Amino acid sequence: MQWAERTWAELPADLQAANFSALLPVGATEQHGPHLATGMDFVLADILCRKVAELTGVPMLPLLPYGCSLGHSRRWPGTISLQPITLITLVKEIGDWAYHSGVRRLHIVNSHVTNAAPLRCALEMLRAEHDDMMVAVINTAQMSERVRSAHFADGDDWHANVAETALMMAIAPQIARPGLNETSDDPDRTGSLVFAHPVNRTSKNGVTGAPSGASAEQGRELFAWMVEDLTAIVEKGKLEKPPLDASYSSRAE
Template structure:
């Protein structure tokens, strides 16, 4: 694997990409973020900020190039109550991801790692995965959701709210990665409790939060953000390195019945 080439797909020429694939790098990382309100204390690019930093770092450590980040996601649940959110429909996100894969496959990419840093992108991305693995017999696709990489990471994200958003964990990550994106004067007054406990229905955020936050960003620290980020990075590097050497348990084609003796 060529680890000397740029970790960023958009910084390579077509000849360099061709050489990279010919030399055995047949994998790519696709970061998917969002542009949505993150309470009074965080900028609307929080999810994309995390995805961009994390995937760039992981690309450097694994030799797998990272594709340009998708800065829009399925954020319909955040409503029009607070300006700033720019959301895609689930169908659009599915189409964007499958369209990208339709161009990666002829170029020689056979392993695609979807790294999702926005919770409600998960369902449409899983649908895209289903479509692509049925469309291409030898394309392997993995979906990693940053908030769920391990049970320990999931527990950290949900320490102050089960239905967390713009909470202590996310605010801590931004304090570590881009402190200028945190409005420090808003931290003490931004806490808003999780009101979803015991609910039967999945309500949009305009009906569960007063200010777009669910959790306690006042508890955030840069040190906690650094610790969480390092755990995210370590786990994602491990998962991608494992995926690079993984082969299907069986080689049966999706399109043909197995031969019988």
């Protein structure tokens, strides 16, 4: 159920069958240590949303492979970052056009942690402009307690860690490099800090966590949880109504 593979004549019926829902996967292109390729985040968003679109019948809008990755610095090659305002504007304009194509329930599926704030801003703008549009930002690493626990197992400020490495080993092995050992690991140094520091000041190799402990078996289990839990969220969203039926503007009451 890929938006880009459907014609203008087909999409209205697709959206009606999905109760006017759509998925928008958003990832990033950024360094993921010496053992994971730079596409890790957007590859995860793409594969996950394709599977959920297939299971739910909800059309998947084309993937956004760039995100807000400024915090990864220019210390390591490979990161291609948008400014936060650029991501806000991009997602807002995508949402506007999706609305005019018939989307009324937009599930923004975010696989990169620091996209969360710009995406929340885009959500605020979309729902304020389109009174009958509902928008959700679903952060893949925190979509359920079991998924969150797996991602945070080796650090609160995790990156290219055991969970991400295991996922790539399982679903996109071309992204993961062999030969992991304890020299690949780098601890979370942020626990007692007051300020949010960029990765070049918190990690020696772009990693935060213990990817040496990852396995494809772990990744298959975690990905299955993510598919199951995101599918449940989207199915619930297909039927959700606002708690109150009230206009955004008091003048329309």
